[in-house]
Amino acid sequence: MKYSVIIPVYNRPDEMAEMLASLAAQTERNFEVVVVEDGSSLPCDEVVNRYADRLDIQYVTKPNTGRSDTRNVGMGCAKGDYFLFFDSDCILPPEYMQTLNVCLSNRDVDCFGGPDRALPTFTTMQKAVNFAMTSFLTTGGIRGSAKVSMEKFNPRSFNMGFSRAVYDKVGGFADMFGEDIDLSIRIREAGFSIALLPDVSVYHKRRVNLKKFFRQVYNFGQARIFLFKLHPESLKAVHVLPALFVVGEAALVLLAIFHSPWWLLFPALYIVLLFLASLFKNKSLKIALLSVVTAFIQLNGYGCGFLKAFCTKVLFGKELEKGERLRRAYNK
Numbered sequence: 001m002k003y004s005v006i007i008p009v010y011n012r013p014d015e016m017a018e019m020l021a022s023l024a025a026q027t028e029r030n031f032e033v034v035v036v037e038d039g040s041s042l043p044c045d046e047v048v049n050r051y052a053d054r055l056d057i058q059y060v061t062k063p064n065t066g067r068s069d070t071r072n073v074g075m076g077c078a079k080g081d082y083f084l085f086f087d088s089d090c091i092l093p094p095e096y097m098q099t100l101n102v103c104l105s106n107r108d109v110d111c112f113g114g115p116d117r118a119l120p121t122f123t124t125m126q127k128a129v130n131f132a133m134t135s136f137l138t139t140g141g142i143r144g145s146a147k148v149s150m151e152k153f154n155p156r157s158f159n160m161g162f163s164r165a166v167y168d169k170v171g172g173f174a175d176m177f178g179e180d181i182d183l184s185i186r187i188r189e190a191g192f193s194i195a196l197l198p199d200v201s202v203y204h205k206r207r208v209n210l211k212k213f214f215r216q217v218y219n220f221g222q223a224r225i226f227l228f229k230l231h232p233e234s235l236k237a238v239h240v241l242p243a244l245f246v247v248g249e250a251a252l253v254l255l256a257i258f259h260s261p262w263w264l265l266f267p268a269l270y271i272v273l274l275f276l277a278s279l280f281k282n283k284s285l286k287i288a289l290l291s292v293v294t295a296f297i298q299l300n301g302y303g304c305g306f307l308k309a310f311c312t313k314v315l316f317g318k319e320l321e322k323g324e325r326l327r328r329a330y331n332k
Helices: 013-024 045-050 067-077 096-106 124-134 164-170 179-189 210-230 237-258 261-282 285-315
Strands: 003-009 031-038 057-062 082-086 111-113 159-163 194-196 202-204
Touching (some): 031 067, 124 261, 124 285, 179 210, 210 237, 210 285, 237 285, 261 285
Parallel strands (some): 003 031, 003 082, 031 057
Antiparallel strands (some): 082 159
């Protein structure tokens, strides 16, 4: 057994059915699947049972303790040489495992990650959110672009893998915001290699509305400061851009009100660029219009979360609370 696919799930049986269907359709089958149910009130046991004859699959249940501990439980049950992590709202292309095999045979790497994409069948909202989270016009562009070198690549847990040797030395995910970035940093500090595999992508559904999307990116912004408190070297200039965007946005509005409305030409130009970029990518006026909204939510949500955490944790020196702290001596 080469790979152990570890999937935490909480109240998402429908999404798990799609995920398992994509695993059952893989062109190479040298993997097991470990589904860990995190205390769900809507369990996916019936869905898992439907694939028992098509996949080498384990179904593990546990009380609700959060995604980090759930992934760690999965690793404790895994038998593979490599652990692969996906979110339950992901779908794998049929050639995912085959492509991964080729990449790893050509490149000796201890930890890796890949980008996420949208399927043509995704909803308008899903495609607009995907644009905001992956576009070069937002900070989402650093998540999976082989051309971006503004920071060292840190795999994200929706599409991430590492060897058993990494797990044996570094341990698992910490109970904190930004747990995947924290683990990536600890893996690199332990001397292991990390690489972006741009051809090893997943389809990420992101079933969120605008309110949930704002909350998600707001938490991402806070997490960046939590990570800074634990790993000061991890904060790069690119991470500050959304906060500068929020401050600049407010300044332009004030200048337009008290000086000249011509200052609004700058955000207007940015809106046009967002619209045209999404229109070119998605070939849809509706998605392009909604992409402008999601892009502004992505930047403002992240920026506001960053600024709040910076003020409370850095300027005023408030200690990290439970769930924000790194368990430096994390044990399996």
